[in-house]
Amino acid sequence: MNRCPKCGATEIQLRPSVGMLVCLFCRHEWAEKRLDETIANGDLSRLRGTTVGSGATDIAADAGALITMKCGGCGAEVVVNTAEQMGSRCHWCRHVLTVNEQVPNGAVPDAVLPFSTTHAVAVAKIREFAGKRRLFADRTFVREFTPENVVGAYLPYMVVDGNVSADVAGFGEVQTRRYTRGTGNHKTTYYDADVYEVHRRIDFTVDDLTIEASSERAHMNSAVNTNNVINTILPFDTENAVKWNASYLTGFTSEKRDQDVAQMTPVLEHQLLSIARAQVEPSVQQYDRGVRWERERVQVHGTRWVAMYLPVWLYSYYHEKNGTAMVHYIAVNGRTGETMGSVPVSKPRLLAAALTVGTVVEGIVIAMMGAT
Amino acid sequence: MAAALVAHLGTVLAAEGDVPVWLLLLGPAGAVGVYVGLYQYYRNTGKSHSFERETRVTAQPVTGQERKVDEVKGTKKTSIDGANQGDHRERVQRLP
Numbered sequence: 001m002n003r004c005p006k007c008g009a010t011e012i013q014l015r016p017s018v019g020m021l022v023c024l025f026c027r028h029e030w031a032e033k034r035l036d037e038t039i040a041n042g043d044l045s046r047l048r049g050t051t052v053g054s055g056a057t058d059i060a061a062d063a064g065a066l067i068t069m070k071c072g073g074c075g076a077e078v079v080v081n082t083a084e085q086m087g088s089r090c091h092w093c094r095h096v097l098t099v100n101e102q103v104p105n106g107a108v109p110d111a112v113l114p115f116s117t118t119h120a121v122a123v124a125k126i127r128e129f130a131g132k133r134r135l136f137a138d139r140t141f142v143r144e145f146t147p148e149n150v151v152g153a154y155l156p157y158m159v160v161d162g163n164v165s166a167d168v169a170g171f172g173e174v175q176t177r178r179y180t181r182g183t184g185n186h187k188t189t190y191y192d193a194d195v196y197e198v199h200r201r202i203d204f205t206v207d208d209l210t211i212e213a214s215s216e217r218a219h220m221n222s223a224v225n226t227n228n229v230i231n232t233i234l235p236f237d238t239e240n241a242v243k244w245n246a247s248y249l250t251g252f253t254s255e256k257r258d259q260d261v262a263q264m265t266p267v268l269e270h271q272l273l274s275i276a277r278a279q280v281e282p283s284v285q286q287y288d289r290g291v292r293w294e295r296e297r298v299q300v301h302g303t304r305w306v307a308m309y310l311p312v313w314l315y316s317y318y319h320e321k322n323g324t325a326m327v328h329y330i331a332v333n334g335r336t337g338e339t340m341g342s343v344p345v346s347k348p349r350l351l352a353a354a355l356t357v358g359t360v361v362e363g364i365v366i367a368m369m370g371a372t
Numbered sequence: 373m374a375a376a377l378v379a380h381l382g383t384v385l386a387a388e389g390d391v392p393v394w395l396l397l398l399g400p401a402g403a404v405g406v407y408v409g410l411y412q413y414y415r416n417t418g419k420s421h422s423f424e425r426e427t428r429v430t431a432q433p434v435t436g437q438e439r440k441v442d443e444v445k446g447t448k449k450t451s452i453d454g455a456n457q458g459d460h461r462e463r464v465q466r467l468p
Contacts, residue, residue, distance in 0.1 A: 044430070133414050167467070173444065173452040188448060195442035195452075204431035209423060222417035234421035270463065271423055277460040278424040283434040290455030297467035343414045354407040362399025369395065 002098045002247050004028055010073075010096040013250040016115040016334075021247050032242040035111040035306065044205035047163040047302030050261065055110035055244065056158060056307035058260045063105035065256060069097045082107035083256045086246045098246030106156070106213075106257035109307035111241040112248045115152055115334040122313035122332045123147045125339045129330055136353065138319065138344040141328075147315055152334065154249055154309035155230070156213040156257035158264055159238050163302040165203045166276030170294040172198045172287030193289050200280040208238045211267055213257040213307065218267070226329050226342040233333040233340050236310050240335075254309060261305050273298050311335060319344040424460050 003010055009025035020029040065083035070076075073095035080088045080099060086107065087098035099108060117125075126147040134142060177192035212218035212231070220227045242248070273296055284291045311334025316327050321344075330341030412418060456462050 136410055136414060170464075171441075171452065172438070176443075190446045190448060191444070191450065192446065193444040193452075194440055195444060196438045197441045198436070198438045200434055200436035202431055202434050204429050207428040207430070209427050210421075220420070222415075226415075228420050229416055231421045232416070232419040234423070235426050270461070273463065274460040275424050275427065275429060277457075279429065279431050280434050280436075281457055281460075283436070284457055287452075287457075290451040291457040292452050292454040293456055293464050295465045295467050296463070340416060340419060342416055345411060345414045350407055350410055353410065354403040357406045358399045358403025361402040362396070365395045365398050369392075 002096070002100055002245065005030060010098075012096070012247040014114050014248050014252075016118050019114050019116050021245070032245045032248075034239075035241045035243055036239055044161055044163055044207060045203075047161065047205070047304060049302055051302070051304040052261055053110035053304075053306040055108055056261060056305045057104070058262075059106040059258065060104035063103065065105060065107070067099065067103055067105070067107075069099070071095055071097055084253055086249045086254055096250070098250070100244070100246050106307075107254075108246075109156065109244055109257065109309050111159075111306060112154065112244055112309040113236055113238060113241040113311055113335060114248045115252070115311040115313075117313070117332065117334055117337050119150065119152065119313075121337065122150050122152070122334075125332045125337060126150055126313075126315045126330050126341070129339045129341050130343060133343045136345055136349045138321075138346045141317060141319065141344050144317070150313050150315045150330075150332070152252040153312050153314050154252055154254040155217060155312050156255055157308050157310050158211050158213045158257075158259075158261070159241075159306045159308045160206070160209045160211060160268055161304040162206045162209065162268070162272060162300060164206070164272050164276070165201065165299045165301065166273060167199070167201050167297045168277060168280060168293050168295070169197075169199045170292045172196045172284055172291040173289035174287055175289050191289070196287070198284060198287070198291060200283055202276055202279050204276070204279060206272065206275060208235075209268070209271060210234050210236065210238060210308075210310070211264055211271070213259045213264065214255050215258050215263075217255070218259065224326065226327065229329050229340045229342050230312060230314070230331045233312065233331050233336075233338045236333065236335050238308060238310070241308055249309070252311075257307055268303070269298050269300070272300065315341070317344070 004023035006028040007026040009023055011024035012021050015022045020031045022029045065081055067080055067082055069078050071078055071090040074093040076090055076092045078088050078090050078097055089096050173193040173195050175191055175193050180187050180189050182188050217227055222228055313332035315330040318327050328342040328344055332339045
């Protein structure tokens, strides 16, 4: 049971405008310690091996989402479905029970980044986003648009620090000569170039790379879902995350982590290789005809994994057309307010606009040709 | 790819006479451009987190070497085959 440190009441919730927990009984406000202050950080370039936070350990195969808690007030047993929420009210004595101790089902992370944007701000952001996209939006979407239905959700992520070396090898070309042959309409430009075998190596550390820890959220395929828009509102100011306290989740929903470190390692390595490739790009500028990388290697010397709940305001719209259904999200970053979304389009309106523009352009072209 | 196709058709058509017939392709190209542009503005299907730029990275200076292995003479191509220095997320052969 999670009690107010001043009066002992269990009626605690987050006040997003100040990012503090508030006791609804005595109005006392306080915050958990920042995670950075509670774990050893140190120099990332000395990071070796795989360090996993206690909330990021592997999920036990037999651990279900339902847990039974004993009420500290009256002794009754209360069942909580941790797949969706991390607390419940005892229906006998009205005490609020929260899952504060770690359970091996992935529902309790190491840290949580509390919401700092309010519901009203999120509604305004979503209204603005969709307002700019009205004209060609699906008509049913426009009619049924109710941004007040936005839900605050804590989504599970792994926040990873890494100490990495990467190698890339391939070929690059430098232009040595450019010349034109032929006359009139039959001119052709030719190029001569020197070909180089190129190798680059880079040692680097990454701080707080953030990766989806829910398999459903991590599955990004814009043909069947719009999870990519939730991915786009990253990054969060994860350095301000606080130690886990389930009271931060009161009034919000949450999604349980279902991915372990081993399952997420390929995604991490892909992102590390991409970062390495971006980092070495300025070093191959002299190859003015470009570089073709053919081989790459990443050596991960050390990683540190912290499981974290990050705050997202989600407006979702279930859209079904011609037998195919898709859930369209408009997501607002619960810290920075960055907004991204997917609005279902009205194909007839889009086609009409495209044909109109095409016809006008074609008309101008024909008129010009007629004049010459 | 669409742009390359349009450019190719343009050169073919232009070769047939002095009138720039390829200008006729501007209408259909404009229509496709408007459709794709508006669709992307509404659906944002190509958007994702730019972790390459938005992650705190502390890197040591890049090291490496290069050596000349060949020369290309009289090619019509404006860049190396399969240039991918800007496609950071395109994976190539992974060495162990």
